[in-house]
Amino acid sequence: MKTYIVYQDEHTFHFFDFADNKFFDFPKIKDAKLDDKDFFITCSQEFIAKNRQIDICVVEKMIYFPGPKNLQRLHQKYTHKSFEDKNKIKSILRAIHTVYKRQQPLIKELLLGPAIMFNSEIAGTMAYINSGHITIKDSFIENYNKEKESLNYIGQIGKNDLIGYMKSKNYKYHDLDSGKYILNHKHLLSFNDEALNRHVEVSSKKSEHLHLSQFAHKQLDINHKSYGAVTGRISTSNPNIQGINPANIEGNIWSFDFTGFEIMIYLASYKKSIIDDFINSNKKDIYGFIFWELFPDKYGYDSDEFKTRNPDARNILKDMCIKTLYGASLSDVKYMYGDKVETLYKKIYKYMDVGKPTEDLLNYAKKSRRYLLNRKYKVSVSDEDIDIFARLLPEANKIDVPMDSPAYYSDDKRNVAIKAEFHEIFAKERGILLEVRDKYIRIKKHLLNYNIQGTGAVIIKLAAKYAIMSKMKSKILILRHDEIIADISTENDKREIVYAMEDACKEVLGYYINIEMKKV
Secondary structure (H helix, E strand, C coil), X not given: CCEEEEEEECCEEEEEECCCCEEEEECCHHHHCCCCCCEEEECCCCCCCCCEEEEHHHHHHHHCCCCCCCHHHHHHHHHXXXXXXXXXXXXXXXXXXXXXXXXXXXXXXXXXXXXXXXXXXXXXXXXXXXXXXXXXCHHHHHHHHHHHHHCCCCCCCCHHHHHHHHHHCCCCCECCCCCCECCCHHHHHCCCCHHHHHHHHHHHHHHHHHHHHCCCCCEEXXXXXXXXXXXXXXEEECCCCCCCCHHHECCXXXXXXXXXXXXXXXXXXXXXXXXXXXXXXXXXXXXXXXXXXXXXXXXXXXHHHHHHHCHXXXXXXHHHHHHHHCCCCHHHHHHHHCHHHXXXXXXXXXXXXXXXXXXXXXXXXXXXXXXXXXXXXXEEXXXXXXXXXXXXXXXXXXXXXXXXXXXXHCCCHHHHHHCHHHHHHHHHHHHHHHHHHHHHHHHHHHHHHHHHHHHHHHHHHHHHHHHHHCCCCCEEEEEECCEEEEEECCHHHHHHHHHHHHHHHHHHHCCCCCEEEEEC
16 A cells, blocks of 8 residues: 555646655556555545545645635645745645645544545545536637627625615615625515616626636636535535536536435434434425424415425425524524514424534534534534633633523623622633633534534535446536536436435435436
8 A cells, every 4th residue: 555645737647656756647547557545645636536535625624624725825834934836746746745744643633534534535526537528619609709898887886885885774784693794686686776776787797797707718627625615515616617507518417406405414313203204204395394294284285285386485484494403593583584483483493403412512512622514424623713612611611600691791780799709800700701602602503504514515425426436427517515416418327316316315314315306
């Protein structure tokens, strides 16, 4: 068994055997004729090969995830030296090896080995390795060149000005549940405001132009970043093909989409009795099934018809289920939907019973200073909030005040008087409590979110791995959170992808998840 540093440049695979200090190149990995037991170390690249692989950027993401990770930054961090680029390829290969050696103590200390190996072994699904480049139609390039000269961007509002305008009009622009700005086009158009309508129109044209410009060449090169999000969800770049018009690509584009992915992952992990009842019912729509469980006499038709006959009600139920799993309070959902959703929220909260799994995940975080993404594969990740929370929690516990008791942290005279006898240490205690409570509020919203999305990432990567192992002739173009988009060249390959997705779910969850297959 040997260890190689591997880096792909254009269509060439570069290898560095650091034990023998030898460099060699191959047009394809299989041309190297390596032993299956040989080990790869890479940087932001993973390959369709049987060899075990570790990516130094994946290591860094799992240790401390915020911010972009690239070789130059990592080399500077670990060596405190500028990145040498006199002989580009050899410098890259040596730098990857240097960073990997410097990461070894952290990998050992935080027991990251199994998680890194898991991620690296199954994440690689690059289309250009799978089945070559995607050819762009000549007619698309011609139309793009004609249209790009006639664009007019007058009327678009910058983000800060847009927020200011929304404030001045008392429009809702902030989601209390997620803490994010709600500036998507659908939300802006809902106000039927002339200035916002014009902004959306211009912004849409500009986005379309920028998107089209990425494809104004003969071939489309896709680069999948296997750890593009903290939970391990895959992102794409150079360029990002999410949303590309299939008319611009040769072939038949099909979407294979898990239905009710997040809710099914939660139920399979924590509420097996519900998912067993759902499977035994032979129903297809998990959200329809849940609604009929909560309100059995509400409608006089089958629950699988819920999506087509009452889509608005189903969308609210779906949104409420997901928000409940991700920590939304009653006041949060009332802010979005009004008082009418109180009964629905309380029924969902009781039905889902999120308290126990959240507490279990919190206990894991306290002990490990890490979020648990997937227990079976020991995948976890850390950040500054959870690290500070776990370190300061013992001090906060000495004061013996519940984390969910906000009144204690106010500055009113009554609370100050209660602590008067401890006035000399009150400021210190209060500071610790405020810090811990602030971190507690933040990480509590992530516990189930990261756990569900991390498990989802595990499933979709395994599904891609199994699809490729089936030796299908079709190309996997992109993986989204709960979806595989593929360029299907033979009818049989559609079944191969469905089988792969079902097998991945069965392996990780012990259950199958229904799959919706449609031509895009």
